[in-house]
Amino acid sequence: MMPEPVLPGEFSSVGASSRGDRVTGGGGPVPAPRGGAVEHATSDDLAPGRTEPRVLLIEDDAADALLVEELVADVTPGMGMRLTWVRSVAQARAELARTVPDCVLLDLHLPDASGLEALAAVQECAEGVAVVVLTGLAEERTGLAAVAAGAQDYLVKGRVEPELFGRAVRYAIQRKQTEKAAAELQAGKLRAQENARLERGLLPTPLLNGDDSVEVVARYRPGRSQALLGGDFHDVVQQPDGTVHALVGDVSGHGPDEAALGVALRIAWRTLVLSGAPTQRQLRLLEEILVAERAGAEIFATLTSAVLPPDRRRVRLVRAGHHGVLWREADGVRWVEVPGGPALGIVPGRAHWPVQELELPHGAGLVVFTDGLFEGRSGPDGQRLGEEGLLRLAGTLTGLPAEPFVDRLIARAEELAEEYGGLADDVAVLHLRWSDRRKEETGA
Template structure:
């Protein structure tokens, strides 16, 4: 911030023409070249601030339309990121300190200011304000990251398996571009005492803390229902009750796929509520399936039915379920997207890879395909599920 290149813009808020002239002369004689604008009242200053933002405001606390710290408070509301230096009288040292405590960056006593002191006060005030703004943004970012981390732990728990040696699961989550707002993608996996593995993956519409919190509520409700023995249509109906009770508006909905995998590995029972289809991954091959399903949760509350479909499995079959962020990235100009067929092609190309490599390759190639058109802007959750066989063919 060298004095040769930087020309700070100064807004003086002062009703006394004589004092204003003295400040203007000091600005002209300052070693730092400054741009100068004079406002005769607080109202005029606030009007000026609607059109531009100065680097520093010199504020007299005795104005015809605002007195004392009221002037500072009202000015800060209209220019929260602008440095403020308060101008006080010779007998108002305490007022200047109070103004600094209330948020001003510095104060100057009229009659004791020269061009050098004014220049230094403006430079330091701007630097202090920039440091305050940067620190506040950093703290806000840290708090947001901590909140997102807590929500993510609620959305993406560790699988609860009683026999991890018998069942293989690969779980992945990738936040959307820059993770500016956390989405409501969630998954869970629970093995109950009879050995059946239950899995769920879902996606609450929208992005933000409300949607993420709703995703957490649905995931916890799903786990509770599974442990309590509720499955199939009963489970979906109860989840929809939770959904409609907890959502912030009637436009919010959630898509979801819930799966039961009995320990004999011969079948998968699938219930879909508006969620995308899934992949069956066998060593060297992949196919897309769209089991019968019903509407997303919350679309027409209390009027839906979600059929339970049974999918026969062989010993080497794995199910791959995911949220739509995996295939909705833009891959061409305009609104051209990868879509289900594009995702299937990526999966076929990686079909000979084992479970973890298959999932990671799928996500990486989807991101690569969208890289030149804004990247993957939505969150992605993926589960790869399979019973392990003695030959380990799908691991």
């Protein structure tokens, strides 16, 4: 028995196994012909593993809509579809705001858009959805143009058998999914490449004289949101006279803007050190760069700068909003936090960062790091490890050489935070210590 005619202003939809069993349209549900139920799509309809694709038909001609309904009804058993009919791009936008179909069947002659304009309008509000264009017998060139413009396929009205129709819709959906997967893969590769470039800028190779006079252990660990780089950075530069300059910093926030800002600050710092600029001038110029380059006034950067003169007896520390450092000696590890000034960018042009000089015992090591190392949550109460917790943790590693000390310290912090998804923030660590090799070789 043929179905009742679809009258203008009504909506008729056909499911997989019988005509008129699911009906929506005209911007909302209407009574289904022949006693069918009324149903709108829900998020469950689009769950992975659902076998019946959801199809949105955009067609203003009731007779042509009926032809599509017949095709859907006669699709090979087991390959059914859920069909929703709207009469214009405006109604399609309203429907797409409520539900996301797997495929759109688009007539190119609509009351409010026609030709490739209609295709562009649908693609704008149905990004990622397969589109199959419906054309007349004399409009195959238009169909080809639509495919060239991004549609997955075109069908000629009145010249399509049910089996071919079902296959075309399903293949269009699969092609779109393949395109999306390929695009996401390419985007992922580009993000990875960009992240790698930014990481190389944030974490350079220390610039040393090559005489093994100083031991440097540098480490970086991304936080659990590894797709978003943070602004943690470090650098070490040794001047021709043997003076060692070291820097560890952290730009607030995460993302490519913060990472790029961290790169800019690190490169500027290295340039200033090589040019012989004193520490106070270094920080003033770094703050000027940060203020000029930052994306918003809320962005700031903390850092600790260390200078080890070649006499090996002293270390000069400057702290800008940063936390303390770990001081390693033969009898244990202690927390050292010298007086400092505000983070860069907090009070631009008005800050002062005092230089604090400390005696450096023979064999002592200095560990400078970003706060991601102690801000991870741990224990049954989910409290942060904190500075005191990190100091206790470092105390259990007393006596280890520099490299295993740093690696075990990071690993233990990660283990403690594992229950809560790992370290939430990036971690940059520098371990600095004068080496005994040069002394042994020269007999000095």
